[in-house]
Amino acid sequence: MYPTLLNIIPSVVHMAFLYFFLLVISSCGVDAMVFTLQNRCNKTIWPGIQASGGQPLLMEGGLELKPLQSRNLTAPKGWSGRFWGRTGCTFNVYGLGTCTTGDCGSGIYCNGAGGEPPASLAEFTLDSPVDFYDVSLLDGYNIPISIIPQDDSGLCPSVRCDTDLNLHCPPNLLVRGDRGQIVACKSACTAFQSPEFCCTGQFQNPNRCKPTKYSQYFKRACPTSFTYAFDDMTSTFTCRESDYVIRIQQ
Helix, strand or coil: CCCCHHHHHHHHHHHHHHHHHHHHHHHHHHHEEEEEEEEECCCCEEEEEEECCCCCCCHHHECCECCCCEEEEEEECCCEEEEEEEECCEECCCCCEECCECCCCCCCCCCCCCCCCCCCEEEEEEECCEEEEEEECCCCECCCEEEEECCCCCCCCCEEECCCCCCCCCHHHEEECCCCCEEEECCHHHHHCCHHHHCCHHHCCCCCCCCCHHHHHHHHHCCCCECCCCCHHHCCEEEECCCEEEEEEC
């Protein structure tokens, strides 16, 4: 018996629906990425978020994470920006206040402002199908931070700076809080503002600007982190269409 038109139509409709469904699912995979912010500290932290110019602001640029709390944030394809942990914050009922480290000057919501150095940074450029990511100590260090890709392949490396660099921070880089406690460790560029440490002026090329004893202290403790301006060969990583965990810990 030959197939009739009534027999053919359901199959055609089914195949068309299946094609449309697969098309929607595949497009969803590249149009948005999920960042999971994790607080593995025994104290509350206040992550700050700064988008690059022209990129949408996530969570108004800031949020609170209590100990062991996590929060998911969705970023669109092509998003780029940075995350950092703020510590020692005090905010009033209106969300206004200041932080001991990483303060962005505008309360709990940074609203596009960056954090005051020193602050450990997790940086991303989501440029599907290839993402670029790094942990940067160019602005110094305040708290351990790691990036853990959640790709299906398992081939994308995690980038971790989970050592407490404040413990052995060189004395001339130390930052102390109101009670004299050590709260952060400046980068040499932030501390001295000189061309040889900031790789500016006559030192604005990799042949002239080399690692210093200060950047090497950071590099020994966190070998996959950005520690000076021309450190990208060992500190910038790529992945394809992954979600990411950003883990802040003490």
